[in-house]
Amino acid sequence: MGHSKAFHPTYDNEGIKELQSNPALAIETIMDTYGDEIKRLVFAYMKNSADTDDVTQEVFVTIYQKLNTFQGNSSLRSWIYSIAINKCKDHLRSWQSRNKRLKEKLISSSQSMKTVELTPEEMTLQKDNSSELFQKVMDLPIKYREVIILFYFKDLSTKEIAKVLTMNEATVRTRLNRGRSKLKECLSSEKGGVSHG
Structure with a gap:
């Protein structure tokens, strides 16, 4: 592990080819570089930590599956953001998600007298x-x-x-x-x- 090459976040063509030649290392590298950033982006759509975790996982699975299709027409970061945003929108559109969110609203309105504890994502966002x-x-x-x-x-x-x-x-x-x-x-x-x- 100590000898693995560190990729610069801008990823030039050589860096991209090297990532594409080793998807297992690539996904680890991409998660290290963009993991927190993507999770915060997903949270901005989902607004709750359970859905954020699910969708973030889906995003990285999709990146792993589609990495070889990345042509370098945009920055790697923009490409990853596109995948993340599409996953968020798919999730929000799904009936299960709408149904779950409605239940959550009903539950949270009935518990509105209780103190609300912030999730780690919310705390990070609020610090940022x-x-x-x-x-x-x-x-x-x-x-x-x-x-x-x-x-x-x-x-x-x-x-x-x-x-x-x-x-x-x-x-x-x-x-x-x-x-x-x-x-x-x-x-x-x-x-x-x-x-x-």
Whole structure:
């Protein structure tokens, strides 16, 4: 193990070929490099740790299966993000997931008097970002939430986001602007913008 070559996170063509020639080492390397990052991205879609664990596992299985199809037309990180986001959306679309989320909502509303303990993912996210602001981002509709998270918290350019989400760059910019406006509305209304009575 001590002699395995360390790959630079940008992965040039040589690095990619070497990863593709040894999928077992590749998945270990990719998990070491991107594991936490992908888990946090998945959590931003799933919003609970059980689904996050399941989907993250699926993401890495898919990366392992599809690694040889990676052509290098985008960065490895963007390619991995595309897989992760597609898996999240598949999961959210599935009937089982919707049904489970509805049950969770009913259970959590009946337990709302209890103290809520943060999951490790939530704690990490809250350490990484201003927790109040991040919570507001998490409350946005998914089409705004995903572009804001990818742009501000994952440092992807609008061009990269367009590639990852398979949409045009103008749509990404529009959603970013609308998402920002919605965030401003939430934050200003919380600061007592409107008073009743």
